[in-house]
Amino acid sequence: MLQRQFLCLVGLLLLCEGQEQNSVATVSCDSFTDLDLSHCFLGTTLYVRLLLYTRSNPRCGRELSHRRPASEPLLNLSRPSAFVIHGYRPTGAPPVWIDLLVRLLAEQEDLNVIVVDWNRGAANLNYFTAVANTWHAARNLTAFIVNMQACEEGASLDAVHLIGVSLGAHLAGFVGANLKGKIGRITGLDPAGPMFTSATEAERLDPSDAMFVDVLHTDMDSFGLNGAHGHIDYYANGGADQPGCPKTIFSGKSYFVCDHQRSVFLFLCGLNRTCTLTGYPCTSYSDFLDGRCLQCEAFKPAPCPVLGYDVSRWKDTLLRLGQTKAFFSTTATLPYRKASYRVDMVTWNQYLRWGVVYIRLYNGRDYTETRIDQKLLRFERYTTTRLLAQFDDDVHPVQKLSVRLAIGNVMGPRYKVRLLRIRLIPLDRPERPAMCRYDIIMEENMDVMFRPLPCDSHL
Template identity: 30%
Template sequence: MDGFVSRRSAPITLLTLLAVHSARAILVETRCFKELGCFPPGFPYSGTAQRPFPDAPASPQEMNIQLYLQTPENPEQSQILDPYIPSSIKNTHFSTKRPTIMIFHGMADFAYRSWVYTMCKEIIFVKNCNCIGVDWSKGAGDFYTYIQSANNVRVVGAYAAYLIQQILKCIDPTYDPCNYHLIGHSLGAHAAAETGKRIRPCVGKITGLDAARPYFKDTPAEVCLDPSDACVVMAIHTDTSFLGVGIKEPIGHYDIYPNGGDHMPGCPDPIKDIPLSIPGLINTTRYFVGCNHYRARYYMLESIRNCSGFLAFPCESYASFLNGNCFPCPHSGCAYLGFCNGTSCNCTNNGTIQRRVFYLRTGREISRFASWMYKLTVVTQVTHTNLGSMYISLYSAQGNVTQEPIKSHRLLGSSSTDTIFININFEMINITPATFSWSSSPVKINGMEAGAKKISIQQGVDGHIYFCP
């Protein structure tokens, strides 16, 4: 599991990490590894308020870094790539005729037969590409070795970058680095960043899935995920609360905050769900931290086959987004969380891309996180004034239905126009007529009638409006 709390530990804090680590950081020398180069322990990797103690990363051999290749020719059975042995690349199904995805796991995690393997299979299902899972599980450690793991990402990223360089040198010198899309979760986001820093002019894209906060927040650009690391850098933030372990601040060209970025639907509430007992507190905190932190992976995975359900809107704040102030998508466009964003790679424009922040809402259940936002406007006519509720049932051509409250236990007047923003778990394509219903309470008035004179439904992606009737 890629969490920041071990099976035995309390919530992680930087102070705790430093206490565990300080005894080891007495005298640290620069380490050099073959073609990967040297890794000095000094500034900016130490000697700062965020990283006071120096440390050296482990070697590729100590971490047993493995690169597992899946392609349309071998979606189930991975092949191993070794950048030190070019023939190991030539003798696989790796092809420079298609783009390449590289996926990096985080702390206390692994790539083989894990979510990394599953994500590669899903990507290959929708796209003809090479997909490489970067396994550094022996260097990914746990809570007690977190700082060592954080330093190890430098070598992990360098190892992956060396593979890219070897492909250019030994396989196909015309294979453009823009063909690479790097995806990393937690510490893996910073490992992907390290790869991007070493490839020039740039790799095509990096997607950071809730990039790790401890030991990376407020560090120089050389240390953490940064917009300069790829032609396009997208960061997805899902665990940014005080107890969370993901970076809250924008760190990419496109920073996406599902559900505001701190508490994901379906995860325990940090206030309501924390029990009074110490064991219960530890267990709940472990689940709370892990749940929000892992959601970035789940959202990314589901978006591969269902990208239209993860449309994110540029907005100045989550509160403004919830109020509908940023709906529909502006002329500058929205962004899709996850895999399906189409981006043209132009490394010379890297510094000129407008950095923007996006928001969206998701569902609560695994495999049903996709959610579509609509603006619903209803003009109603009521014959008598009374307390009551009004509902609209929407039907799609695919047979899906949802009932949305327009007014709940409110005063129903003679006529009114009401606008609400709804999120539903299916896309309304070829919308069939909507159904209006109402109920009055607590007193029934004989002869009272209510109806909808007009219903309009606006979709977010292009602002198109459907009218009924």
């Protein structure tokens, strides 16, 4: 007890001393360690730096003392703290996203945003060395968080949020395990796969590492980790290949990093409030694309969980449900969000037909189109088919729409399909009304355009 009181007293004295110095001196900024390829070839020895940012200094980092956190006046231990932990740095350069992530986090609420700079240790052409260094860096960060708790009015573990990218996600998991899972939250952005695919729960990020763990997957077939490793795991575009990323090695560096790094940019987009990416709990991406998981019944009256900083809103439900997988699709560029509709079709045709569906939406000046071809659809007498239609652009209000059933029959006679009803329900815009049309005769492989009507209340 005396030791804790002494630490508090020392912290207060240093706090006052720091405030006096700041009043008469210009504050200097501490920057993320910038290395080059020579360091990577020669190897680096692990050294962990902790850079503090707040709302009052979102662009000027202040390096913290590992042993005396309270010596930095800007560090308010009564505030929540978010730690940003980068991953493997094969070139030694600072992450391109680090400054923006810090600023956007500082805008969410009054936080201590602390960048865990372990570039000396992560910058090494020998990936195995960097993996080994995650354990040592985790012990270092664990000790710092324990020191943050040293005073009676010190930090609370449940107010600590670790945000780990790639290898940094596992580092965050090790810290959480060291603290017996009492950390408030860990966010894993595409946790690293190499060296971790066969790891036990004690050797990688897992749900027991924090009170709440959310994970985003974007590159499971390469640098990311396959499977489910949080209380909720989001899988962007199925969790593997991302739209707009190169498909061949001839694209250079982008081929290797684009899918993996997309996890950070999706998280940034959510922080910036420029896109709302809704995750639909489902057993697989294929079932999601087939329109089987669009209700989110377990979360009502709340909506489906949204990716990003605010996912803790669904924490209680997710903890009750156990490990949850959630899927969503994106576009190739900002703001990444697709306009999604649930489409219900009732067909009445004499002969069984198989095909895919094209839907085009018009708002008078612009249009957007989607092809629903996840699998061949079955059209027969009085068959109800539920589809998920996702458009790259959100055209609103929809004045006209066209539908085409592409059967694939180009040589034989064209058959007609009677569409008793088609209904489009906006999934991400519940304030918008559903659109319907009734009793349409369609000739296969031909577009049929019509104006949507209000849906009957009993449907």
